[in-house]
Amino acid sequence: MKEKKIGILGGAFNPPHLAHLKMAQKAMKLLKLDKIIFMPCGLPALPKKDLACAKDRLEMVKLLVKPYPKFLVSDYEIKKSKKGKKSYTIDTIKYLKRKYKNVKLFWIIGEDSFYDIIRGKWKESPKLFDLATFVVFKRKNSKKLPKKYQKKAKELLKKVIYIKDFHLPISSTEIRKRIREGKSIKNLVPKEILTYLKNSCLYLKRTSQK
Numbered sequence: 001m002k003e004k005k006i007g008i009l010g011g012a013f014n015p016p017h018l019a020h021l022k023m024a025q026k027a028m029k030l031l032k033l034d035k036i037i038f039m040p041c042g043l044p045a046l047p048k049k050d051l052a053c054a055k056d057r058l059e060m061v062k063l064l065v066k067p068y069p070k071f072l073v074s075d076y077e078i079k080k081s082k083k084g085k086k087s088y089t090i091d092t093i094k095y096l097k098r099k100y101k102n103v104k105l106f107w108i109i110g111e112d113s114f115y116d117i118i119r120g121k122w123k124e125s126p127k128l129f130d131l132a133t134f135v136v137f138k139r140k141n142s143k144k145l146p147k148k149y150q151k152k153a154k155e156l157l158k159k160v161i162y163i164k165d166f167h168l169p170i171s172s173t174e175i176r177k178r179i180r181e182g183k184s185i186k187n188l189v190p191k192e193i194l195t196y197l198k199n200s201c202l203y204l205k206r207t208s209q210k
Contacts, residue, residue: 007036019170042081063192105132111139
């Protein structure tokens with residue numbers, strides 16, 4: 001049986017936006033993936049500002065991927081959060097490897113998350129690259145790593161697929177800021193998510209998921 005190739009796009013999706021979609025489409029085409037699973041986190045291991053409740057974020061991710069049959073959504077990490085358990089990438093990868101047999105996993109992240117791994121902020125970070133192939137999207141305005149991490153970065157770059165030619169200047173932080181300021185986000189999210197945000201009044205005030 002031919003080994004299947006599955007991409008995983010994890011994150012807070014706070015809210016999900018067109019750059020998330022474009023990243024998935026780029027990875028799908030470049031790596032010839034069979035499908036991509038969007039994995040919204042439940043209780044993030046690293047602190048997140050203005051985090052909407054898991055239910056809202058999950059619903060918005062479902063709206064994001066609805067037109068794309070090869071894009072799926074998993075609530076695995078969100079279900080864990082209901083038991084008070086934090087989301088750790090290494091645990092999710094191990095879960096997916098148990099669930100899917102004869103599969104090669106590609107974990108899709110932005111360069112800022114890759115830098116967090118280099119800094120050792122992710123649980124059992126040295127083991128991550130042995131369990132899945134990491135696909136790192138370059139950020140246009142990424143801050144440079146301090147010198148003490150540059151040697152480690154050079155070594156880890158040999159283990160990842162580094163995608164440089166992707167520049168879509170959209171961030172969830174900017175979207176939340178624009179919502180609070182009453183500015184348009186029409187070209188930053190699909191119209192279904194725009195409608196959801198308007199109806200739910202999310203991000204109009206600074207909030208934090210409990």
